[in-house]
Amino acid sequence: MRDFHYKRAKSMEDATRSISGDPTAKMLAGGTTLIDLMKLYVERPDFIVDINPLGKISSDLVAIAPLAHGGLRIGSLVRNSDLAWNDLVKRDYPVLSEALLAGASGQIRNMATVGGNLLQRTRCEYFRDTSMGCNKREPGSGCSALDGFNRMHAILGTSEKCIAANPSDMSVALVALDAQVRVRSSAGAERTIPLVDFHLLPGEHPERESVLHHDELITAVDLPAIPFARRSHYIKVRDRSSYAFALASAAVALDLRDGMIHDARVAMGGVGTKPWRSHVAEKALIGLRASDDAWRAAAEAALHGAKPHRYNKFKIELAKRTLVKTLSEVAAM
């Protein structure tokens, strides 16, 4: 690993100002992505600002608290394990708890934070191997995955520059739940970004992964009140029973009354270049009677336009089946 400067942040201002002066600087939260990629020389920061001390200064950063008008505010330094086992989350947003527990391993979840997980980087093997071309890691060096081993890669939201899948399970549940990302800049300015707009499609610039500015700190994620989200579920299909990234996953909440679908939330993982909210699947469902035909129609809509490559053609059918299974299980809840 390269030598780097390290600083423990004293305040949010200190953290954001420290980082703003150095374009290579990175904030360190759980470190489960950053340290891993530094060992691989994929991330090469000269300066690390450790924001973990901020949890002691600003308890909001490590709190999970109900919002005044319903919903939940989740501090960005809340650990994935704490969020997954939180009683309010388990009761009101079971899909989020299940998605978190489907991710990584117990040890990693104990370290990983909500803010860090939103910025989790892809597991594309070519991104992680500095001897291979990768437009995300080194713009202009070409995408090795296009004609390489791409079984794990995305089929939705890809471009000619990049087909890397977003690996997060948590983000799939959060994007289904209309999460809002609260951020704060070095100037102290705060803004709220809908999670659905937070991640960028690779397009011509796969190196740009989110709309977060370099000097911005994620402070919290807000979940709006969605009463029917108590009827929600996450299914993840993977190569082994734990500690594997999704081949396909689905996060679903359904508002069912008398067998009719009044509202729906649908997002998918393992298939998109970003956490994949499927408004088209939701539109296809609303107004229909809960039935296999409805699930199938939603799955067809969700995967419409999917673009597979050599080794991931199976993902189209798998994603459809995963979504159908999740929808039918939620309806049966």
Add this chain to the structure above:
Amino acid sequence: MATNESGSVGKPMNRVDGRLKVTGAARYAADWPIDGLTYGVIVQSTIGSGRVASIDVSRASKARGVIGVLTHKNAQKLPDKGRAAVNPPAGRVLTLLQDGEVHYNGQPIAVVVADTFEHATDAATMVAVTYEKGTLAADFDAAFPSAYPLPEKPAEPGRNTRGHYVRGDVDAGLASADVRIDQTYTTPKENHNPMEPHAAIASWEGGQLTVYDTTQYVYGARDTVAKTFGMKPEDVHIISPFVGGGFGCKGSTWSHVLLAAMASQSFKRPVKIVLTRRQMFGPVGGRPQTHQRITLGAKSDGTLTAIRHVTTSHTSFIEDFLEPSGIVTRMLYAVPNLESTHRLLKLNVGTPTYQRAPGEATGTFSVEVAMDELAEKLHMDPLALRLKNYAETDPDTGRPFSSKALKECYRVGAELFGWSKRKAQAGTMRDGKAMVGYGLATATYPTYRSPATVRARMEMNGSDVRAVVQTASQDLGTGTYTIMTQIAADALGLKPSQVRFELGDSHFPKSPVSGGSMSAASTGSAVHVACTALRQQVLALAANDPSSPMHGIVATDIGVSEGRLITRSDSPATETYAEVLARQPGKAVEATESSAPGEETKQFAMHAFGAVFAEARIDSDTRTIRIPRLVGAYGVGRVLNAKLAHSQMISGMVWGVSQALREETEVDPRNGRYVNADLAEYRVPVNADIHDLDVIFVDEDDPHINPIGAKGIGEIGITGVAGAIANAIYNATGVRVRHLPIRLDDLL
């Protein structure tokens, strides 16, 4: 070896080294605290074929903490260009910076030595290399037309290891068949990935070299290092008391060991090289990819008339290494007409090597799936088909088996598993959303044995005695320390706690490689012989000593229990080993004895057998595959330690699940790069993937095989498992998958 009811052999004794391991006191190769230790990091090529055109170490050399950088420009010239120890397959063709040629992507091209691992790692990234690229062959399918027959070598006694083998007339056999199967089965490249990566610390003192290594073959490491440097073997000292898993990849001494010794010599300080997980893919071998075409012919009653098995596997451009998948076919069934051929093709990859049950693991997949296909075509139960073609004598050599309990394995395994509940029609068993299927396959592995020598000493230990038993064997985590302690204790008439067994040091007498499932049979026999000799020496001392109560009693009439001598007659005379030794000058007695295979290898065919039964459950929506249970019934001769043997077998079965459903090394055909070279992307099972594993050892008394009556159990556990699982998946779904690993992709 007579069964001793009061003895310790066979008992489920805990590992004698268990406490050392759980407390962290067991010293593995990388753990040794050495004064002035420095850290070597290997720089690897990033092309698959060609040569290093330029290598600039100026920046790396000036980096913080760096002591030196070894490249082909400044490395010492070794005898015979570093190939003096090459005598495959024991000594491997290594890449030791003797030239700038690049044969595979990831080949060592430099070693950076620094004061810390971190400094060496960082400096290694600063070595600037340019290449002249050569022609690349990294795609198995594209290289397939270039496959060539394996160069012939003489058959080994008792086992036909020739690449090409024929008996009878296969074409005539196929022509006389009522039913034929002709299919191709493939298995992928795999990498071993023991928990402990390869590691070596090399330290010179004058002309003497000490290497702390993690090896399956202490004497092999010693000889490889000595020959490579042109030294006398006794000037090389290998120390390897603990090995954190080997599975074949530590059976050969690979380049990093020699590179550590070269760097240590060049920079005049001890050098430690520990491979990273990524570096475990390529430079230290792996199971080669295989393509196996199998043709079976049978009469309508199931009698096999012919088998043709043509195996093509890959090797590197620097050495021929074969995965002998077709050898098992020669002895599995009583078929008069058989052809088993092996071919190789060259790829720009690291030379492959032995991986648990090399040949049998891949061969029992293909043949046993082919047999399942044949059974279906014949409308026969797969178990009945196997019994129909049961080989009572070895079809390869014509010799009787020293013992063979396979029929009993089939019977006991089928009963415990509930084989009779299997529905022959594929895709008809359901349990809710799960498609359910049953499959079986035969497991087998030959029983090998090599000469071994053991030194046993009885000495005073306070007022008691202890036996110190030494040989340069290895314990790969399998329990060698424990079973040797048990064998020694029984032979000497001591409690296991009175025995200290030592291994892993080239200053001890020679034991063979811990490979081919032969440590128990080879070293165990020598421990038995040496400890028996030691006991007789001590008893003779007592019998010949006028001051002993045993004086005048024939030594063979004296028995020993927990260190106390008693006569087999009614005489009340008794004393203890301690009392005998106390009267001896030096108060110690020593015996060194060897044991080696003999005439039995020419008289008998010697193999362990088993039957594996698998249940597969496939989610009808997502096609996720689960193996809720595996039953394996095995005949392995004498079980030396019931607990360790059970662990060995279930570990093999777990790897079988992994082979069937998980593992595949991806090599990029564009540049030979190992793509999924970490344990997140190279998938092995997690605990949640493994459910019920039932192991049964059927009674098998083998008086011929070796003095301890034990067949090896290191490898048989993996054999047959992938075949049984593939057959169960077919039975569940009706989808016949003829490649490994089988993943949900194949069933959608």
